[in-house]
Amino acid sequence: MTxxxxxxxxxxxxxxxxxxxxxxxxxxxxxxxxCNLDCxxxxxxxxxxxxxxxxxxMQDDVLEAYIQQIIESQQAPQATIAWQGGEPTLMxxxxxxxxxxxxxxxxxxxxxIEHTIQTNGIKLDDKxxxxxxxxxxxxxxxxxxxxxxxxxxxxxxxxxxxxDRVLAAARKLQQYNVDFNILCTVHxxxxxxxxxxxxxxxxxxxxxxxxxxxxxxxxxxxxxxxxNRGWGDQNLLVENExxxxxxxxxxxxxxxxxxxxxxxxRSVKAEQWGQFMSAIFDEWVCNDVGKVFVQMFDxxxxxxVGQGASLCIHRPTCxxxxxxxxxxxxxxxxxxxxxxxxxxxxxxxxxLAMVASDQQRKFGNDKRDTLPKYxxxxxxHFACHGGCPRNRFIQTPDGEDGLNYLCAGYKHFFTHxxxxxxxxxxxxxQGRYADEVMGILACSDDSEQEKRSPAExxxxxxxxxxxxxxxxxxxxxxGQL
Numbered sequence: 197m198t199x200x201x202x203x204x205x206x207x208x209x210x211x212x213x214x215x216x217x218x219x220x221x222x223x224x225x226x227x228x229x230x231c232n233l234d235c236x237x238x239x240x241x242x243x244x245x246x247x248x249x250x251x252x253x254m255q256d257d258v259l260e261a262y263i264q265q266i267i268e269s270q271q272a273p274q275a276t277i278a279w280q281g282g283e284p285t286l287m288x289x290x291x292x293x294x295x296x297x298x299x300x301x302x303x304x305x306x307x308x309i310e311h312t313i314q315t316n317g318i319k320l321d322d323k324x325x326x327x328x329x330x331x332x333x334x335x336x337x338x339x340x341x342x343x344x345x346x347x348x349x350x351x352x353x354x355x356x357x358x359x360d361r362v363l364a365a366a367r368k369l370q371q372y373n374v375d376f377n378i379l380c381t382v383h384x385x386x387x388x389x390x391x392x393x394x395x396x397x398x399x400x401x402x403x404x405x406x407x408x409x410x411x412x413x414x415x416x417x418x419x420x421x422x423x424n425r426g427w428g429d430q431n432l433l434v435e436n437e438x439x440x441x442x443x444x445x446x447x448x449x450x451x452x453x454x455x456x457x458x459x460x461x462r463s464v465k466a467e468q469w470g471q472f473m474s475a476i477f478d479e480w481v482c483n484d485v486g487k488v489f490v491q492m493f494d495x496x497x498x499x500x501v502g503q504g505a506s507l508c509i510h511r512p513t514c515x516x517x518x519x520x521x522x523x524x525x526x527x528x529x530x531x532x533x534x535x536x537x538x539x540x541x542x543x544x545x546x547x548l549a550m551v552a553s554d555q556q557r558k559f560g561n562d563k564r565d566t567l568p569k570y571x572x573x574x575x576x577h578f579a580c581h582g583g584c585p586r587n588r589f590i591q592t593p594d595g596e597d598g599l600n601y602l603c604a605g606y607k608h609f610f611t612h613x614x615x616x617x618x619x620x621x622x623x624x625x626q627g628r629y630a631d632e633v634m635g636i637l638a639c640s641d642d643s644e645q646e647k648r649s650p651a652e653x654x655x656x657x658x659x660x661x662x663x664x665x666x667x668x669x670x671x672x673x674x675g676q677l
Contacts, residue, residue, distance in 0.1 A: 202257065203256065203257045203260045203261070204257070204543075205260075205261070205264060206261070206265070206542075206543075206544075206545070206546045207546070208265070208268055208269065208546055208548055209546060209548060209549055212271070212548070213548065213549065213552035214552075215552040215553075215554075215557045216269075216271075216548055216551060216552035217516045217551065217552075218270070218271040218272050219270055219271065219272040219274065219516070220269070220270075220516040220517070220518065220551050221276055221278065221516065221517045221518070222262070222266050222278065222517075222518045222519070222520050222526070222547065223278045223279075223280045223517070223518070223519050223520065223530050224254070224262055224277075224278060224279055224280070224519075224520040225279075225280055225281055225282055225284070225519065225520060225521055225522055226253070226254035226259075226279060226281075226284050226287045226291065226522055227252050227253060227254070227281050227282040227283060227284060227286045227287060227522060228243065228244065228247060228250065228252040228281075228282055228521055228522040228523075229241050229242070229243040229244045229252070229281070229282050230244065230252040230281070230282045230283070230286060231281055231282045231283040231286075231316070232283050232286060232316070232318055232319070232352070232353070233283070233316050233318065233350065233351065233352055233353070233358060233428075234351055234352065234353050234355075234426075234427075234428025235349055235350045235351065235427075235428065236349040236351065236426030236427065236428055236462060237349050237381070237383060237411050237413060237426070237427070237460070237462045237463075238427055238428075239413055239423070239427050239452035240281075240282070240452075240533070241427045241428065241449060242427055242449040242450060242451050242452040243451070243452070243533055243534075244449065245449065245450070245451040246451065246521075246533070246534070246535070247521070247522075247523065250522070250523065252282075252522055253287065253522060254287065254291075254522045254523075256294075257543060258522070258523060258524040258542070258543065259291075259294065259295065259298065260298055261524060261542045261543055261547075262520060262524075262542060262547075263277065263295065263298040263299055263301075263302055264298070264302045265542055265546060265547040265548065266547065267299070267302045267303055267304070267307070267309070268302065268304075268548075269546075269547055269548040269551070270307075273304075273306055273307050273308060274307060274308040274309070274310065275303075275307060275308075275309055275310070276309075276310045276311075276312060277295065277299060277309060277310070277311050277312070278311075278312045278313070278314075279292075279312070279313040279314065280313075280314045280530070281314070281315075283315065283316055283318070283319075284313055284314070284315060285313075285315055285318075285319040285320070285324065286319070289323060289324065289327060292327065293327070295311075296331055299311075310332075310334065311331055311332065311333045311334065312333065312334045312335075312336065313328075313333055313334075313335055313336065314336040314338070314379065315335065315336070315337060315338070315365075316337075316338050316350075316358070316362065317337050317338070317339075317361065317362045317364075317365030317366070318352075318358065318361050318362070318365070320365040320368055320369070321368065322368070322372075324368075325368050325369055325371065325372035325374055326372060328369070328372070328374045329372045329373060329374050332375070333374065333375070334375050334376070334377065335369055335374055335375070335376040335377070336376070336377045336378075336379050336407070337362065337365060337366055337369070337376050337377070337378055337379065338350070338362070338379050338380075338381070339359075339362050339363070339366065339378050339379070339380060339397075339401070340380055340381055340383070340385070340386055340393075341380060341386045341389070341392070341393040341396055341397075342359075342392065342393070342396045342400075343357070343359040343360070345385050345386040345389065345392075345393065346358070346359040346362070347359050348383075348384075348385030348386070349383060349385055349426075349462060350362075351428065353428075355428075363401070366378075366401055366403075370402070376403070377403070377405040377406065377407060378397055378401065378403045378405070378406045378407065379407045379409060380393065380397070380406060380407065380408050380409070381408075381409050381410075381411050382408055382409065382410050382411060382464050382468075382469060382472055383410075383411035383462050383463065383464055384411075384461060384462050384463065384464065385462070387464045387465070387468040387469070387472050388468065388472075390471070390472040390473070390475040390476045391475055391476065391479055393476075394406075394476045394479060394480070395479075398484065398488055403488075404487065404488050404489060405488070405489045405490075405491070406488070406489070406490050406491065407491040407492075408472075408473065408476075408490070408491070408492060410464045410469050410602060410605075411462060411463055411464055412459060412463050412464065412586075412587050412601055412602065413452075413459055413460040413462060413463050414454060414455065414456045414457070414458070414459060414586075414587075414589060415456045415458045415459065415460060416455055416456035416458065417456070417458060419450060419456065420456075420458050420460070422450055423450075423452075423460050424460050424461055424462075426462075427449060427452070451534070453534050454531075454532065454534065454586055454589075456589070457589050457590055459601065465605075466601060466602045466603060466604040466605040467604050467605055467608065468605070469602050469605035469606075469609075470602075470604060470605030470606065470607070470608030470609045470612075471605075471608065473492060473605075473609045474608060474609050474612040474613070476490065477490075477493060477609070477612070477613050477616075480493060481613075481616045481633060481634070481637065481639070482634060482637060482639030483634065483639070485620070485630055485631040485633055485634055486629065486630065486631030487631075491506075491507065492507065493613075494506065495507040495510060496510070496579055496610065496613060496617060497617060497620055497621065497624075497630065499578055499579040500579070500617040500618060500620070500621040501621045501624055501625070502621075505579065505581070508584075509583050509584040510579060510580055510581055510583065511581060512563070512564045512581050513560045513561050513563050513564050514529070514559075514560045514563050514585070515528065515529075515551075515556055515557060515559050515560020515561070515563075516551075516560065517529060517530065518530075518539075518551065518556075519532075519533055520542070521533065523541070524541040524542045524543045524544075525538055525540075525541050526538070526539045526540055526541065526542055526547060526550050527539065528555075528556055528559045529559075529586075531584065531586040532559075532586065537559070539551075539553060539555060539556055562585070563581070563582065563585050564581070566588075566598050567581070567582045567598065568582075568592050568596040568597070568598045568599055569592075569596065570592035570593065570594065570596060570599060571592075571599070571600075571603075574607065575611075576606070576607055576610035576611060576614075579610045580606045580607075580610055582598075582600055583600040583602055583603070583606055584600070587600050587601045587602055588600045588601070589601060590603075616633060616637070619633050619636060619637075620633050
């Protein structure tokens with residue numbers, strides 16, 4: 197258990213700030229960047245350099261401040277208690293038992309509290325699974341595809357693969373009927389095999405909710421050779437290899453910051469990303485609508501329906517999904533944990549005041565306000581909105597700054613899915629089910645099968661399929677762990 201530091205609660209602002217969102221999300225990192233794995237592409241390992249000498253364990257006063265402030269700050273009758281890392285399970289089960297006690301202490305009558313945790317799964321056993329089931333946790337499990345793909349970069353401290361242990365964690369969660377999603381990063385090791393990846397998750401892991409996150413590791417010319425070696429302990433930075441660069445003393449990793457226009461060899465290429473998601477979409481829209489939920493597809497459908505994307509990266513503005521470090525430091529976003537995006541500390545300033553601050557609102561609005569004209573004029577702008585600001589580091593064809601590195605991929609994907617998205621949007625607007633699109637498209641081995649009109653009712657879906665329509669809870673886009 198963490199040190200029992202006396203808790204001195206802060207008072208929420210008497211008048212709710214005008215800029216405060218009704219609901220916002222905070223991803224808490226109780227161990228900071230500390231992890232029991234050394235995934236080569238995980239630049240978050242370098243964030244250790246921000247806190248030299250820290251034990252990297254969230255103490256009781258920070259834990260209670262987080263729980264109290266996130267719950268009381270929500271104007272909506274719901275709140276999400278979310279954990280990430282590093283690896284949050286390194287805190288031990290007692291820490292999370294304490295979390296449940298504090299949630300019960302501070303929850304208002306009628307509020308719905310959701311618990312989520314993103315983990316590599318290495319420490320999950322029967323005790324963890326029972327705990328998750330008892331408290332209705334949504335577990336987001338990191339898995340990058342079949343063994344030879346997953347083990348390309350997701351390695352332990354000795355450089356060995358981790359696939360078998362992660363798959364065992366998935367089976368343990370299934371054994372206890374724990375609600376879990378798969379988070380798959382897309383990188384040089386799996387980007388050319390989209391259907392193999394998707395079918396593995398669907399048919400072998402038997403998951404029904406998948407997040408795909410593109411790996412994009414930015415680097416300056418000076419940092420690129422070091423970054424290409426990987427961020428794990430087995431690829432330590434040579435002391436003073438790069439002058440004037442913050443370095444974690446324990447590992448000598450250089451601090452990753454959002455600078456530079458180059459990317460590592462592990463990064464997915466823009467075109468690869470678009471082709472990867474398009475290939476999976478073609479498989480999904482013919483066979484799995486209503487049965488398997490792919491976060492990006494669900495989010496995109498919201499844009500075609502006119503409700504807007506559920507993913508923050510494809511909404512016009514952002515700023516409502518923040519990151520909390522182990523010591524109480526609050527940052528603008530999980531992808532922006534670096535000094536210039538530090539908002540303050542929840543032991544000194546109330547979380548709500550920081551979320552509503554001019555600094556944070558400008559951070560969120562800059563996504564829209566700095567969008568290049570090339571993006572504004574793009575025919576898929578309504579679905580893309582420029583993507584995540586962290587990847588907007590290349591130039592447009594006419595030389596304007598701020599184009600997303602993944603632009604070509606996004607344009608390919610959103611253009612590719614347009615006909616089917618229009619069909620599904622039309623069905624939903626008629627009060628029908630999106631999965632009827634499979635009968636309309638008639639995507640089967642029988643090429644002679646006649647396609648039905650969108651106006652015709654579907655007769656192809658069974659009661660079983662209709663009953664499987666319950667969607668998994670969708671946490672906001674998180675890190676790439």
